Amino acid sequence: MPHNILKLRALNRATLGRQMLLHRAKLPIPAAIERLVGLQAQLASAPYVGLWTRLQNFQREDLAALIEQRVVVKATMMRATLHLCTADDYVRFRATLAPVLQGAASSIMKDRGEFDLQKVLAAAQKFIGETPRTFAEISEMLTALLPDVDVGAMRYSVRTHLPLVQVPIAGGWSYSNKPAFTLAEPWIGRTIDQKDYLPELVRRYLTAFGPASVTDAQTWLGMKLKDTFEKLRPELIVYRDEGRRELFDLPGMELPAEDVPAPVRFLPEYDNLLLSHSNRKRIVADEYRAKVYLPGLRVAATILVDGFVRGAWKIEKAKTATALLIEPFEKLTKKDRAALTEEGEQLVRFVEPHAKSFEVKFNESL
Numbered sequence: 001m002p003h004n005i006l007k008l009r010a011l012n013r014a015t016l017g018r019q020m021l022l023h024r025a026k027l028p029i030p031a032a033i034e035r036l037v038g039l040q041a042q043l044a045s046a047p048y049v050g051l052w053t054r055l056q057n058f059q060r061e062d063l064a065a066l067i068e069q070r071v072v073v074k075a076t077m078m079r080a081t082l083h084l085c086t087a088d089d090y091v092r093f094r095a096t097l098a099p100v101l102q103g104a105a106s107s108i109m110k111d112r113g114e115f116d117l118q119k120v121l122a123a124a125q126k127f128i129g130e131t132p133r134t135f136a137e138i139s140e141m142l143t144a145l146l147p148d149v150d151v152g153a154m155r156y157s158v159r160t161h162l163p164l165v166q167v168p169i170a171g172g173w174s175y176s177n178k179p180a181f182t183l184a185e186p187w188i189g190r191t192i193d194q195k196d197y198l199p200e201l202v203r204r205y206l207t208a209f210g211p212a213s214v215t216d217a218q219t220w221l222g223m224k225l226k227d228t229f230e231k232l233r234p235e236l237i238v239y240r241d242e243g244r245r246e247l248f249d250l251p252g253m254e255l256p257a258e259d260v261p262a263p264v265r266f267l268p269e270y271d272n273l274l275l276s277h278s279n280r281k282r283i284v285a286d287e288y289r290a291k292v293y294l295p296g297l298r299v300a301a302t303i304l305v306d307g308f309v310r311g312a313w314k315i316e317k318a319k320t321a322t323a324l325l326i327e328p329f330e331k332l333t334k335k336d337r338a339a340l341t342e343e344g345e346q347l348v349r350f351v352e353p354h355a356k357s358f359e360v361k362f363n364e365s366l
């Protein structure tokens with residue numbers, strides 16, 4: 001099979017299309033979340049903004065209802081980070097992700113002393129039961145259990161080894177600032193599937209983020225995938241990027257033309273579009289990486305202009321007034337500023353629906 005070369009803009013447009021960022025999709029919320037293989041959810045508001053920017057007529061109340069109904073859950077998933085995913089996907093993929101989660105715990109524990117892991121997990125499982133517990137409460141219990149052991153290491157082991165979901169609260173962004181967790185199986189009402197779904201996870205990744213390399217997929221998932229790709233190779237399409245890296249894709253996936261217009265879009269903090277490739281040039285230019293990937297493992301909320309990150313944004317509140325501040329990384333055209341203003345006015349009303357006044361401002365330093 002010939003190795004077709006995909007240029008940077010072709011990769012950009014392909015990824016945007018699969019991420020529902022070329023056109024807002026008309027999909028049920030659970031279907032959209034599964035298409036994205038979950039949404040990064042360290043911040044409670046981020047998945048809401050991420051879906052708003054991708055779906056037609058998205059209403060925050062609709063997602064909140066699905067969380068309350070336990071159709072959608074927040075749990076530790078890819079890269080051992082919090083994700084919002086469907087309960088179906090959590091049940092399907094949690095056991096497959098166990099090596100990722102346990103590996104993350106091992107890397108934390110190796111320099112923090114040894115302890116009886118099974119004793120810790122058994123105590124935590126009994127303590128949590130079906131009662132939501134904050135990690136402050138879990139930490140207090142663990143300290144009483146093993147007072148001479150690093151409580152942070154024990155706490156992280158519980159988070160990564162036990163299947164837990166974060167329990168929502170009514171109102172706000174549906175999650176508390178002091179989150180409580182409970183055991184996943186009683187909460188969802190189903191047993192976690194123990195089958196190995198790694199090949200399916202790779203296919204789902206390519207559907208959401210492809211065409212992509214093995215190292216791209218490994219960056220997204222947090223585990224080695226070379227053998228899995230080799231087993232899947234006969235059923236995959238192979239391209240190469242301009243640096244001659246192999247890029248894999250599923251047959252039949254659309255590759256939009258490089259000149260397809262890409263509307264301005266606002267991405268929330270930690271959006272997976274910015275975290276799911278080892279080579280991120282398809283979305284973020286090298287000269288802007290330090291402005292996007294911030295100290296403390298933070299990832300900025302960003303704007304897309306012509307499909308690429310061209311600035312950051314944040315919400316500023318003062319009494320009853322709310323402003324969306326856009327900080328461009330480069331000079332914007334009048335047309336782009338107008339498009340960002342129009343889109344930003346809708347976003348600020350979505351994020352702060354009860355504010356009495358709204359505005360979109362630009363940092364004028366450029």
